Amino acid sequence: MKIVFAYKGRYWVRDTRTLEILSAMAKAAGHETCLAYDPDLFGVSDNVLSLPRLNRLLFNPEAAVRKAAASGADWVVLLENLTNRSWLENFIKTLSSSAFKGKTTVISYRGEASYRGLASIELLGEPERGFGEFLKALKGAVPEIIKAEGLADLDGLPLPDLDLFSPYENFSLSYMAYAGKGCSGACSYCEEPFYRQAYGAGYARLRRPARVAEELSLVKKRFKTREITFKDSVFTADKAWLREFLPFYKAAVGLPFKCFGRPDAFDAETAAMLKEAGCYCVEFGLQTFNKKLRSAVLKRPESLEAVKKAFAACGAAGLPYDADYIFGLPGETEADHLEAALEFSRLKGLNRIKCHNLVYYKGLGITDYALKEGLADENALSGGDFFSGDRSAPAMRPANAAFCRLFKLYGLLGSAVTGFAANSGLWRAFRFIPGPLLKPLELLSGLLRGDRRFLVYLRAYPARIFFNTGSRPAVFSGGNRAFLHKTMAVILSVLAALALAELGLRLAGPGPRRFNDSMRYYSNPRGYYEPVAVDGVRTVYGLHYNMTKEGFRLPDGVAGWSAVRDVRPAEILLLGDSFTFGRGVRYSDTYAARLEKILASRRPAWRVRNAGAVGLNVGEIGRVYAHEASGRKYKLAIYGFVLNDFGLEVEGGRAGSDFIDQNNAAPAARGLRAYSALLDLFFRAADRRRLTRQTVKAYQEAFLGPGAEAKYAVLRRLNARVKADGGKLVIMVFPLIYNFSDYPFREIHASLLAFCGREGIACLDLLPAFSRYRDRDLWAAPTDQHPNEIAHRLAAESLAEFLDANSLGPQRLSPERI
The missing domain is CATH 3.40.50.1110 (SGNH hydrolase)
Known part of the structure; x- marks a missing residue:
């Protein structure tokens, strides 16, 4: 049988790795697989250049549906997450209204069926377990609901089928790796505790070190990969596992890598081991320096003292680190951000401040808290991603905009200027940096710091934009003349950003010509207005x-x-x-x-x-x-x-x-x-x-x-x-x-x-x-x-x-x- 996996969103998330493993399982069972993919370039899920309007202008949202419909597949498989139900429903409805003759399967994280009458089959339970039962059922009559109990043996699963996404992602630039699944923390704003509760005790687990090293050595050999990013929420949680894995990694893979750490599972020994094995950056979930918000609202497990010790351990080891910071927290104040700016200015070895916006996803602890306190509207939950949208209190938005820009440019400004801006009140001026200018400056900031992630973005985005493939652009290939390359990278990145901005604006065309009569509009917000006229190819709306x-x-x-x-x-x-x-x-x-x-x-x-x-x-x-x-x-x-x-x-x-x-x-x-x-x-x-x-x-x-x-x-x-x-x-x-x-x-x-x-x-x-x-x-x-x-x-x-x-x-x- 032929199975098509349908997906919308950026590649660098667990869902795509799950689909790659499911594809490998299907192939191992003798089935043919392919992908109907909407990369959502510039869309809501794009964590590098989120420009939804440009996304709508450049890309057809129904392209993935058309590909699935034309594939001749027997089954289309879709994976549900906390944010994509609306997309799943629209995809299935559009597919059903086409000439598609196959059936649809939704893999749901919910404990009970919720797609009856929409999808042909619904799989409940951990995706790998549910899909394994589905593959077995294909030999006979497939029931409408398949509920799989228990958890998959991660070491018994096949290695991911990288052919699924390789036409779209350049694995030679960087490879996304997972050593395991889940996290033992209970942070109220994170999806991990939600999935742990949904799938049962033991969800947070690691693969054998040798199995992870085997996967990465094969990837390096096939794609000539240059770096690895471990996407596990807490890569450093199990020090005994690290002690066993890192020597495997250094011997079999030996590539620079980035990982995520948790301050209460990090010390000087951990920093030294990571540095020795080739780690070039650790990312920590700080979120805020406000102790009350961290403990009472965010349910962060570690103290601020533990955070500062982890930062100091990295600084002493010469290991750069990133700090995640969230805007829009309930109860945040301008004083919190000012304190954060001063704290950041005192840190040694800080590479980047990664700014996020709080998202209220249904089922998360912080969402329940916000609904109870009247801080969120249930009808507006799960809107966007953690790097898009603004859910902060109206009174906080000017300060949030200013500090967000200041923090994003930390790599360019350095600790001294950041501290001066905080102490002098100059931080207020950062609010007025226009968005189109901020991204080039942020890119320049990362490049000057030598941040490998920004080099990956710089090399990958032209290919994604102009070719929509993973083919490597040749602009930045070459030898080891570091200074010349860095200078060229800076100049070309700024020019590329300006050129892309110019291209986007030209493709978007001039802004809608405005009427002198404001009773008529070119847009129809909320679907409230009626078509009242036609101007060329544009519909004019009004009352x-x-x-x-x-x-x-x-x-x-x-x-x-x-x-x-x-x-x-x-x-x-x-x-x-x-x-x-x-x-x-x-x-x-x-x-x-x-x-x-x-x-x-x-x-x-x-x-x-x-x-x-x-x-x-x-x-x-x-x-x-x-x-x-x-x-x-x-x-x-x-x-x-x-x-x-x-x-x-x-x-x-x-x-x-x-x-x-x-x-x-x-x-x-x-x-x-x-x-x-x-x-x-x-x-x-x-x-x-x-x-x-x-x-x-x-x-x-x-x-x-x-x-x-x-x-x-x-x-x-x-x-x-x-x-x-x-x-x-x-x-x-x-x-x-x-x-x-x-x-x-x-x-x-x-x-x-x-x-x-x-x-x-x-x-x-x-x-x-x-x-x-x-x-x-x-x-x-x-x-x-x-x-x-x-x-x-x-x-x-x-x-x-x-x-x-x-x-x-x-x-x-x-x-x-x-």
């Missing part, structure tokens, strides 16, 4: 808005105000601009509609009239009220105030970005910018920063400058008019949905609240409610920072609570009356 002749929003399908009036008039009049109008959201999702729905359950039920219109300023709001209140009486006039209602006067006469409508077309590139997409990107970023500074200044002038009193006087007159009509004015302040972690307009909000307090105007500030979210999570679209349906819901709920707290609206029904 159909129903309006009165005055520009006020109407419910969908209603012809005019008379159709929405009841015999009883509305008690609440909403005033405002496009935020109140509801630009970017359906009518039913506007805060006006949501508020009326909430108040409908009160007694008496109050009606709401929405008199918000696009583009109104504070002066025009007063005129709208005067018109709407003529002949009518409203109990409440609620003004949805947006900071740009006071008007902006930007230096130089340019409107600039007001942090709301970014659909204004950008100026055409001129000069050298017209010939380089990368250069144009840099100058556009510089222009944006300059306009941002000008616009922030303009907002501050509008509210705090000499002309502010005249604008506040307009609000004072509006309040007097509402009072004279027997009503009550409520001002609800919308924050600009921009950078809540370092919001530049807090002083303006405070000024508005103080004014309302002096004037006796009820005032609700929505900033606390909105700032619990990331700014982009509340945008209508990537180019439109009007509030989306989530923001409108927050506004309606906050407003209803505010009215209740201040006895301004109808009363809630008591439970016995509901």
Whole structure:
């Protein structure tokens, strides 16, 4: 039979080694095997260059499915892990809708079947055990569920079938080795304790030293491999095993190698043995210097004293070491990162600080902790990988971005500059290093340190990008003229990085041409919008808005105000601009509609009239009220105030970005910018920063400058008019949905609240409610920072609570009356 293994993701993880062993088992049983592979180059799982947008532009996500469908295989085998269920389901569904005539098998880590009706067969238990039972069952009728008990004999398994991935990976540059499986630790953020619990006691185990050495000597002979990376979570845990293995390794293999160590299983003897055997770097899981976080939250088994002793042992042995550091930990503070920077600056022999982002995977201890403490949303778990995404608290993001960049450039800066940046406050400036520049600098940092991993990346990536094979590029082959080679490597790496960036930008094409009308978009976030037009080959998305002749929003399908009036008039009049109008959201999702729905359950039920219109300023709001209140009486006039209602006067006469409508077309590139997409990107970023500074200044002038009193006087007159009509004015302040972690307009909000307090105007500030979210999570679209349906819901709920707290609206029904 023919068996196809399907996989998506980077190669350097245990899953790929597992598939290589399963392929070897299948071949040993007389079956033919092949691979349907999506390397996810630049994708979420790419730990070197994670650029998902470029990945989507360059690669077809269905290519692996098509290969599997066209293979003529009898079986397609997929291996489940903590993050790939969605991909597995989509792969199987797409494959099933093709002309594929074979069957599908999912190897699941779960204790019970969860793919019924989707996969043909489901294998439960440790993959090698389950797949072994599956191969036996192929001789007859294969049951839908195969549950294998116990653990595989690692030494009895065949050596991995390297033909499976060798067309995609260059094993001559580096080889990924596993001496065993699992880890005895119980770290809350790591997958190893999860798998140990899933597969049972004894999961953490090692192969015989001779068997590991046999595998590596064969690899060296076949591929002329230059270095080895042991990917075991804790390679140094068993010192007796090391004492036996390292002499085998040095005699039979003798290649430079890197490994992972755990500080409580590491001492001066271990460092000396590793160095003697050819180890060029040890990577330790530090994660944080905060003792409480390490023990109470991360469940790290060792003390900080043990960590420092392990680092010192490496330093004394002349053995370089890397330290893993995690951002986004629950309860982390700026002081933690500052302490870490100072500690790193004092270390001897530190090679690299590897920065990761915390990931909440379902089933992990830290995920349970975060859900219990309300720090994570269950619907957003397992999003991304540990080097992509940002799950930190909004208030910590500026500091995290700054320290992450500082730590990534440690190899370039050295301990002295790192310490100076921490002590002087210069670390804050690192936040502004643009992402496209950071990667070349990080690569340069590694090359200057002589880090073999970066040399592997430099040599492997061009082949992966341009050829998608493991063939070795010839650029860096040669003799031993180290200085010349290092210089060439540095120059060429920077040029290659710049060229790749330029290529990526050109392939991506110019950014989407922006509409001057922000009611339409080229993208459809959340699947919320409807196709409303076609621009060339692009679909244009948007909504159909129903309006009165005055520009006020109407419910969908209603012809005019008379159709929405009841015999009883509305008690609440909403005033405002496009935020109140509801630009970017359906009518039913506007805060006006949501508020009326909430108040409908009160007694008496109050009606709401929405008199918000696009583009109104504070002066025009007063005129709208005067018109709407003529002949009518409203109990409440609620003004949805947006900071740009006071008007902006930007230096130089340019409107600039007001942090709301970014659909204004950008100026055409001129000069050298017209010939380089990368250069144009840099100058556009510089222009944006300059306009941002000008616009922030303009907002501050509008509210705090000499002309502010005249604008506040307009609000004072509006309040007097509402009072004279027997009503009550409520001002609800919308924050600009921009950078809540370092919001530049807090002083303006405070000024508005103080004014309302002096004037006796009820005032609700929505900033606390909105700032619990990331700014982009509340945008209508990537180019439109009007509030989306989530923001409108927050506004309606906050407003209803505010009215209740201040006895301004109808009363809630008591439970016995509901």
